[in-house]
Amino acid sequence: MVVALPTRLARSYRDSFSGENGLAWASVGKAAEQLHESAGDPSVNGTMMVAVISITTLFKSMLEDLTRAVPWDEKEILREARNSAIELARESIDILANFDPDDIEREKPTIIKLAEIQKRYIILLEQINSSDRAMLASNAGRKEDTNE
Amino acid sequence: MSRNLFDDFVAPDVVPLSAKDRAFAAKFCVNGFGFSEWIGRAGGSKNYFFNLDRMLTVSKPEETQRFVKLIVTHLRNLASSQGLFDGEAEPVIAYVCPGDSPVGSAQLRVALAEHLDWRSVIVSPDKQLLRSRIVGTDSVEASFPDSVRWLSQTRCIIVADAATTGSTIAKAAGVLTSFGARAVAALAIYDREEGARESLATIRLPLYAVFNGRDAKQQNETVGKKLQEGQLSVFDMAAIAAKAA
Numbered sequence: 569m570v571v572a573l574p575t576r577l578a579r580s581y582r583d584s585f586s587g588e589n590g591l592a593w594a595s596v597g598k599a600a601e602q603l604h605e606s607a608g609d610p611s612v613n614g615t616m617m618v619a620v621i622s623i624t625t626l627f628k629s630m631l632e633d634l635t636r637a638v639p640w641d642e643k644e645i646l647r648e649a650r651n652s653a654i655e656l657a658r659e660s661i662d663i664l665a666n667f668d669p670d671d672i673e674r675e676k677p678t679i680i681k682l683a684e685i686q687k688r689y690i691i692l693l694e695q696i697n698s699s700d701r702a703m704l705a706s707n708a709g710r711k712e713d714t715n716e
Numbered sequence: 717m718s719r720n721l722f723d724d725f726v727a728p729d730v731v732p733l734s735a736k737d738r739a740f741a742a743k744f745c746v747n748g749f750g751f752s753e754w755i756g757r758a759g760g761s762k763n764y765f766f767n768l769d770r771m772l773t774v775s776k777p778e779e780t781q782r783f784v785k786l787i788v789t790h791l792r793n794l795a796s797s798q799g800l801f802d803g804e805a806e807p808v809i810a811y812v813c814p815g816d817s818p819v820g821s822a823q824l825r826v827a828l829a830e831h832l833d834w835r836s837v838i839v840s841p842d843k844q845l846l847r848s849r850i851v852g853t854d855s856v857e858a859s860f861p862d863s864v865r866w867l868s869q870t871r872c873i874i875v876a877d878a879a880t881t882g883s884t885i886a887k888a889a890g891v892l893t894s895f896g897a898r899a900v901a902a903l904a905i906y907d908r909e910e911g912a913r914e915s916l917a918t919i920r921l922p923l924y925a926v927f928n929g930r931d932a933k934q935q936n937e938t939v940g941k942k943l944q945e946g947q948l949s950v951f952d953m954a955a956i957a958a959k960a961a
Contacts, residue, residue: 633844639851641859693844700846703861704895
């Protein structure tokens with residue numbers, strides 16, 4: 569049986585999404601790039617495509633939100649967010665490493681699981697955003713007080 | 717007054733750059749956007765490559781200075797427009813930073829800061845985290861949300877390297893709103909004239925450009941003609957395209 573290219577890539581990356589944080593993020597970046605390129609491989613069918621798109625979208629969002637030019641001063645919040653995100657990335661790559669694109673019935677729940685991982689990532693961001701919105705609102709209140 | 721497809725919105729008139737200046741800007745940017753239309757017609761993959769880094773560094777320093785000053789002139793014209801700012805407080809410049817070109821806007825910000833002492837921020841509309849969407853501090857020590865506190869109730873000019881459909885600029889305007897600021901106008905260095913002006917009119921945001929698709933096309937046609945006449949070799953074109961990529 570021919571193992572699809574994204575699955576082979578996932579197997580090669582599954583051990584690199586842990587350990588020292590910077591190296592794990594470098595692996596997420598490289599994996600996102602290679603998985604994106606692998607989508608055009610002849611071994612990728614429609615079922616596999618759904619999984620690959622789901623994972624590359626997640627990885628690219630993580631890189632954009634948590635690594636590139638992040639102007640955060642609260643190192644602890646950033647560290648926690650990054651650790652949680654890496655854990656989600658690891659779960660995703662594990663799923664892809666065992667993915668069987670030829671058995672769509674078996675993989676339907678897996679695809680839903682990938683969507684749930686994306687949802688958990690959005691919730692992670694929303695927790696930070698809601699606390700930031702509250703801070704901004706109190707900030708505006710303080711500004712009005714000052715103006716008075 | 718120039719009218720848009722949307723009759724209820726009329727973009728305020730702003731003193732335009734001369735045709736000569738626009739042609740210079742388009743010519744100057746040819747290296748920067750890597751013959752985008754030419755490559756597009758040739759079937760290349762990077763149809764809309766626009767590299768602000770290259771644009772600001774590849775040419776001769778005096779040409780770069782002239783180009784930067786053109787942008788400054790246009791920004792000053794916008795700020796002095798009666799229909800936009802009515803001579804009120806200096807606008808804030810909001811540089812758009814799309815996810816795939818994070819360095820260009822920062823470089824442009826530094827270049828323009830030599831000529832304009834207006835306050836500025838970098839807006840990253842592709843980021844989902846509120847605290848990462850706007851970078852701009854009065855003091856490098858200030859942390860969120862104090863780093864963006866000053867932005868509330870300011871009026872901004874959004875500056876983008878290129879405008880295609882206007883979606884990134886519209887998203888940037890939304891981000892500014894969420895921080896209590898208001899986008900009053902947008903300035904694209906290069907308006908490809910592919911719908912951005914019209915789509916931004918729906919949110920009543922007038923779009924202006926240093927040069928547009930017609931100016932760029934003229935430059936590309938000149939290049940194409942020179943190529944046909946043998947004044948530019950295929951080797952030259954390949955080298956230029958490789959540099960741009």
